[in-house]
Amino acid sequence: MSLAATTPATVPAGLAAGRPGIAETAALLHSGEATAESLAEEAIQAIADTEHSGFVSVESEQALEQARQSDRRRATGSSLGLLDGIPLAHKDMFFRAGQVSQFGSALLGEYVPTQTSPLLDRLDSSGAVDLGRLHMSELAMSPMGRNDHIGDGRNPWNPSYVSGGSSSGSAMAVAHGLVFAALGSDTGGSIRIPAGTTGVTALKPTQGTLSTSHAMPLSPSLDCPGLIATTAADCTVVFAALAPTATATATAATTPKSTPAPRRSFTIAVPDVVGSTHAADEIAENFSTASAALAGDEVTVLPSDLPDFDLVNQVATVITGVEAFESFRDYLEIRPDAIGDQVRRRVERGAMYPAHVYSRALRIRATLLADFVHRYLDGADALILPTLAFPVPTIDETRIVDAHEAESRFGEFSYWTRALNYLGLPVVSIPSGLAGGMPTGIQLIGRPHAEGTLLDLAQHLQSSEHWQHATTFH
Template structure:
């Protein structure tokens, strides 16, 4: 076992994804040992966190043994060979449970597998569990009345962020080396911020959505939650690219993101918006954001203050588009099984049925022109935008519990995703990376936003920040 592994002690689950893959490849660790380490941490700690909906331990252990035999036989190894992973429970796998965090699909077992799962496994990854999530991926906090709330591993009183709640918490707790999330209005970036991990929402269409539970035809994205930007870069190289089974998957070449992570930000212009994203930011969040920007500046980046165009229009159209499409997807179930939806979800799904069709068509038709104008004006002046991922200190689960009738819950609930949901209308790539902790010891996330198909530059800046900080290496105490 090499010095890196020895210095971490015997808990192999604390390695990063890239470290774990390298350890399997060079023979210093077996896939079986990694898988056993993840399963052991889940057995010891998940009762207090509720991140996992189902596990298939024996199947995973046998897959790990097979991976070890392949390496011993000298077979060609993929970039994720032997690395165990658990994913948000909305990625279909033939014959396996896929609850979508709901009562309606509590026993659903699809007969086909999501493209993204196939690609991860073709690269050598092992899927061993389905993770808790907000019901039908439709809230920014992570509340779930059917399977119980997933708890933030830093402090269970506070939200994990949603809707990929189990993904964020499980990666933070070192139950899995990577977890797929989905992002329709922030559902990868929000749990990444709340749980102190790294989460990337790619450009719309960068990753195939075939076999992923739909929420919004126009705004859904598939992406990873990991320990680091380098981990994200590794899995994005595997996941991204065209897919004949998904006509919305972009026909754009996929670069080797990881190869370009050199930490050098000289010549990179980072825009700091003076409106919307930086309005009413809580002081501890602003302090952590400014400290992170100083690190990026020291790495060679130039900070540019700028005003973003058309923000109010983007906000209005974003709300119309996502809500109407979600209501359309759930229309039949809402007619037949309304009692099986949580109160807060019904409150989101029923009102859009009253939105006139011309409003939806307007929101859809204006999307392209607004994106072109936004990209020309903003990304003609800067290479990236930087904002707090969540502008407020993380609220508690009680403070955001709409179903319990908590006063002010709706405002806090919606405020969590203020800085993320607009980017899904624009389809821009964005990452949340840990940049500190607030005055209560809870993680703070920095959001970096790029031009369309600019994942490489986003990951490059995120990795540069992580070269000079260790926020992404901090782990919650689960004892």
């Protein structure tokens, strides 16, 4: 069996669109048409053959041994489920005991943790194959995928363009078709943004659903592990393994066969972004096309006001700044030159916020959340918003000399994502075609713990011929 995708001519060759999903691949493993070892071997070779693969370290021996164990379980009728033998990889911030973890930084040297992330433990227990560590923005602090130590993340569609970040390698590896899914983290859009820039799907769960233990902390009040996969169906399978007690009911995929997306009715709140100063013309046009495609196919469109995220983004920035400084202050004192200038400036600025400002930013959180849910989700299963504020830029366009201009530009890129971390709401980002000639996406935002509904909705859209015709990459 080949992991390679069969892609339309409009999609760059080698990308993951059209490749069999996890359920379909599990069916092939179950029938004996493929083996976990052959999948792992092919993935390892594909990584070696792919420039800018997103990997910073390939754990070949570990992956092959996990794959052989999977094949032995299957041969004895004791398969662990749909993820058993499926190749994955993860952002270089989730600890695995005995293996180097670097956070995309020179700060830690070759730090070797003694404990493993509970999320990796869950995936191990499900039989998933871990191929290694993935690229990330330095200390998870660039929405563009910038990394002055190991090189910037590069977009699989065109390596001259940014990958998005900070979960850059997770999106790159999935978009290249090298793995079926990858863990990432999202503090201000760090999973959704790279998914949007590379044309894949992302899930940011309700904050607190997935453990942050034994992983790099950035802003503990906002940090949210999540995942990137080619489709919502694959996100569903992985999320079910990570959070088996959560409401991940969408096509629960408990048997090794391909299952269609559930048929049910949905109500989606749809604002008008045309004229917004936070949506470039190409983004607004793409969003309008996607919004129009929602009508019909058992989707009811509910007109909505457009949220004003200025205040929420400001308080989110305060929290991130203060907590990032606390996370890295000791390292700053010991090895200040080991941090890139841009990241160091952002971290050090966190020391300048007064305590009462930080305290108030946390205190008003519940009130702002309740207001948002009442205002935008009353009577709706989801609110849709753009994932990106403007089309994917080239790497050269992000190398702005003026530090303040650069940070303002970076902040604008995450305008539609950062506020949702502060509110702690679950979000699924799905591709919605092209803007400015590169992929972009829309966000499906739901009430707390509505991951199952959002994944159902995302699968419904991604299986709809009407939606695909309107939002495909062309």
